[in-house]
Amino acid sequence: MTKIHFDQQVAARYDETSADKYRPEVLGPAVDFLAELAGKGAALEFGVGTGRVALPLSERGVRVSGIDISEPMLEQLRRKPGAEKIAATAGDFATTRVDGRFRLAYLVFNTITNLTTQDEQVACFQNAAAHLEPGGCFVIEVYVPQLRRVPPGERVRVFDAQPTHLGFEEYTDFVRQIHYSHHYWVSEGELRTFSAPFRYVWPAELDLMARLAGLTLRERWAGWNREPFTEDSDAHVSVWEKSAR
Ligand SMILES: C[S@@+](CC[C@H](N)C(=O)[O-])C[C@H]1O[C@@H](n2cnc3c(N)ncnc32)[C@H](O)[C@@H]1O
CATH class of the missing domain: 3.40.50.150 (Vaccinia Virus protein VP39)
Incomplete structure (x- = not known):
């Protein structure tokens, strides 16, 4: 499901x-x-x-x-x-x-x-x-897909790094074309996160x-x-x- x-x-x-x-x-x-x-x-x-x-x-x-x-x-x-x-x-x-x-x-x-x-x-x-x-x-x-920006041998690419938001892709499966997007937001001293898999x-x-x-x-x-x-x-x-x- x-x-x-x-x-x-x-x-x-x-x-x-x-x-x-x-x-x-x-x-x-x-x-x-x-x-x-x-x-x-x-x-x-x-x-x-x-x-x-x-x-x-x-x-x-x-x-x-x-x-x-x-x-x-x-x-x-x-x-x-x-x-x-x-x-x-x-x-x-x-x-x-x-x-x-x-x-x-x-x-x-x-x-x-x-x-x-x-x-x-x-x-x-x-x-x-x-x-x-x-x-x-x-x-x-x-x-x-931004694979050209992933350094050889690595699986992680940061796409947004700000004091209030960090976002990065984690490539978990290069065959089935899956990466996770991870987000961390900070606002008013509170941390919120979101992580989900995507098929590029x-x-x-x-x-x-x-x-x-x-x-x-x-x-x-x-x-x-x-x-x-x-x-x-x-x-x-x-x-x-x-x-x-
Ligand atoms: C990034 S949001 C985009 C929402 C809206 N289209 C917009 O542009 O603001 C993705 C939306 O797709 C829905 N979604 C994801 N997978 C779905 C699926 N398999 N069937 C129906 N809705 C889906 C999510 O629940 C979410 O509301």
């Missing part, structure tokens, strides 16, 4: 600890990008969480549905103004089906890597494709998963502002399309 890392404690602090991702210059372009792709159609968010993206997208007039495995995260969403317009379902986005046909399915903030096996990630693409109408798109925002995945492997699900790569950018994607990009926003026929 999938372990729920976004439990009560994590959910209660999620918006605060993700404050960077709420900055208008970060969230605005993401919502613009997704609203443009949804057009007059409906959108489905996999891992909708507390509604960081779903709520502003819904405010733009897009009908938004969401799936999330964490009841505490959905509970945070339900408390917010505008949540009544989001059709939220509790379940695993690799397998859960919801009613409706969607112009857009999307999975942001690295959440594809929460699925820690290749089989689950493949199933996720198949589930996205099954919800899309012909010509509809599946969008993923995810980091590019290469853009080319995602393209193959898309192809298995009948989707074709349409666009790949380094970010929501459509920055060019290059071999040095550390993240990508990819759009796969379901054939219009």
Whole structure:
């Protein structure tokens, strides 16, 4: 059974600890990008969480549905103004089906890597494709694996070292592509921690998963502002399309 890392404690602090991702210059372009792709159609968010993206997208007039495995995260969403317009379902986005046909399915903030096996990630693409109408798109925002930054022979890479936050990746399985992300926050003399496993995945492997699900790569950018994607990009926003026929 999938372990729920976004439990009560994590959910209660999620918006605060993700404050960077709420900055208008970060969230605005993401919502613009997704609203443009949804057009007059409906959108489905996999891992909708507390509604960081779903709520502003819904405010733009897009009908938004969401799936999330964490009841505490959905509970945070339900408390917010505008949540009544989001059709939220509790379940695993690799397998859960919801009613409706969607112009857009999307999975942001690295959440594809929460699925820690290749089989689950493949199933996720198949589930996205099954919800899309012909010509509809599946969008993923995810980091590019940072193995080039792990020194030879080592398994740990620090990605954030500040007085109030230490974050590092611990590579535990180079074959199954698993690393743990460890976070330590200090605020008001209190220490909080979060550790969870992730399956890092290469853009080319995602393209193959898309192809298995009948989707074709349409666009790949380094970010929501459509920055060019290059071999040095550390993240990508990819759009796969379901054939219009
Ligand atoms: C990093 S948060 C992102 C939340 C939201 N999309 C955002 O951008 O703020 C990841 C979310 O995905 C959910 N999640 C992780 N694995 C899942 C799965 N297999 N099925 C459904 N939801 C999942 C978590 O519960 C959490 O709410």
